[in-house]
Amino acid sequence: MPTPKPSILIQLDSDPQPSVFDGVVAVDSGVEHLFRHGGVQPDAVRDLVYGALFTRGPADLQRTAIFVGGSNVAVGEAILKEVTKTFFANFRVSVLFDANGCNTTAAAAVLAALEGAGGVLNGVSTAVLAGTGPVGQRVARLFGRLGARVALGSRQLDRAQATVEMLGQVNGGRFTPFSTSDEDSLANGLAGVQVVVAAGAAGVTLLPEQVRRSLPDLKVAIDLNAVPPLGIEGISATDKGIDRGGVRAWGALGVGGTKMKIHKRALQELFTANDIVLDAEEILELGRTTLG
Known part of the structure; x- marks a missing residue:
């Protein structure tokens, strides 16, 4: 049986410097490789997403995921929209949207x-x-x-x-x-x-x-x-x-303690499939199951 590919989280952050907080939570959630991009704007998203989609075969894409963050939630929403627009057929990866911690x-x-x-x-x-x-x-x-x-x-x-x-x-x-x-x-x-x-x-x-x-x-x-x-x-x-x-x-x-549990669980959930998009409603349901 082939060895699973290492997990990769691509952090797309609209701020000049990507959030250290979000990076630490990602590592503590078990992400093996974290690619952090700061100053991301919607018009730069497509090529970044293509880099995630075309480097692994479809069977391995669930080991790659995207986190959309940054302090500007409106820009984050626009980035999320561009990320999902770039997907086609089975060429997609899972995405967590939590700009400024709004959803968690x-x-x-x-x-x-x-x-x-x-x-x-x-x-x-x-x-x-x-x-x-x-x-x-x-x-x-x-x-x-x-x-x-x-x-x-x-x-x-x-x-x-x-x-x-x-x-x-x-x-x-x-x-x-x-x-x-x-x-x-x-x-x-x-x-x-x-x-x-x-x-x-x-x-x-x-x-x-x-x-x-x-x-x-x-x-x-x-x-x-x-x-x-x-x-x-x-x-x-x-x-x-x-x-x-x-x-x-x-x-x-x-x-805040509950927020942190939800944040970590959401990151882990990304690597269970390649077609998950976690926004407010999905994150709430994850929280409900996480806390029983």
Whole structure:
């Protein structure tokens, strides 16, 4: 029996220097050879992908995979599109899209929400603060896929409305935009919400404690910001299902352990076939099976 080819992961990163974090996770996940490309733009993708496709026979292509990363999620999405457009017939390799950790972080947050809500989000009233950002959009998208009602908050209402329109086209429309520009608007937008996820920038408080304590229906609070001041006031970054005044709370580090498990499992999954594309939904399902 022939010896399997060594595994190769081709890291396509839109930043000038490829992410060291993503490279380390790849090595710790068992990747034998890591080819790192920085400053990648969509118009350069085809030749890079051809290099992956035409150097091994079809039977060995499952030992080659592509990781699309970088801090610019929009550019990463364009790179992913060009990668998949280059494939033809059986000349394809598996791909993981996780620019800026958007998909693995969102999946980990949604798994925490599922745990806190008793395993089901269908019909549950949820909210995503900073829902127009890359992680917030994906959390909202996954909530919608799971049947939740989703209130999507932003300091700029027009941005929230635009994101809701985009998500409605994807998920069938179970989204409501609201403004978070002041505490009254925030409290009104969160009225009746049972699960809230704060997906904002580092060091920005999105949900003050006095507003959080005024929400009688709130059961689960998940904060994805680890840099003080935290996104949800009164929650610790290390919280992992901790009771905080009748609310089950997760902090960024509490979610981060799950994110890392999902990230490693997703990389390993790439080498089981040559036709896998892992985006938000697929990564969430991997997380659900990984954590049982």
